[in-house]
Amino acid sequence: MLNQRAPLDRVFRALADPTRRVMVDRLSRGPASVSELAQPLAMSLPAVIQHLQVLEESGLVRSEKAGRVRTCHIEPAALRRAGQWIALRRASWERRLDRLGDYLEEDEPSNQRRRS
Amino acid sequence: MLNQRAPLDRVFRALADPTRRVMVDRLSRGPASVSELAQPLAMSLPAVIQHLQVLEESGLVRSEKAGRVRTCHIEPAALRRAGQWIALRRASWERRLDRLGDYLEEDEPSNQRRRS
């Protein structure tokens, strides 16, 4: 069971590293083996596997072993939660702008509501 | 000038800490002084200021000093870039599902396109 204690900590921390973002980007286009993930990266294989472990602990990636090959898949739910956290903060910020706009409109009817 | 070299590194790293997410959440509802940001946090003032520095380096937050009070504001552009990075990867994943769906539909016309 995914650690529920600090999932967003782990997700954002996982994405804080450029190597892991490359891996997430690759897996968003389809599953890949560890060797395939490692191929474009200029680092040792154990280093890639360490990054993979961080991604699995964060819930962004899932993997299974078949024979000697471990295949990795994206787990979109964790990406969605991070995206939702950001979207909610942006919505909060924009709601505050709307309230400012409403306030200004009491005095300046020509003022238009702003959207970003 | 904001460091352009690794902006997403810094943004995701900034968001990887629960204290900083609390600060970003608070600022998404409107500006706040350093003391206001520190008030709900169980840590020393210099620690809060260190977190603030990480948020400013990431571009998520901007602050200015007036007299002895430093007021902090959210900077939505950096949040938007992080949100966009996530949205593009989710779109990539979903595009791949669509192609799988198209492929399956060649044999099974009753199969319906799936959306998440």
Added chain:
DNA sequence: GTTATAGTTAAGCATATGCTTAACCAACGC
């Protein structure tokens, strides 16, 4: 059975991080 391949684990190292306390500075209020 041997060799090659895919991957794993452990130990070590350098660097980064997150917090503390102490000391300090600038501005406000009285």
Added chain:
DNA sequence: GCGTTGGTTAAGCATATGCTTAACTATAAC
């Protein structure tokens, strides 16, 4: 001018992180 308030900086500490190499294991190919 003094005390209070808001904030800053530096140093130190414990822990976390990201990479390496070496050694190893399991599986597949021959």
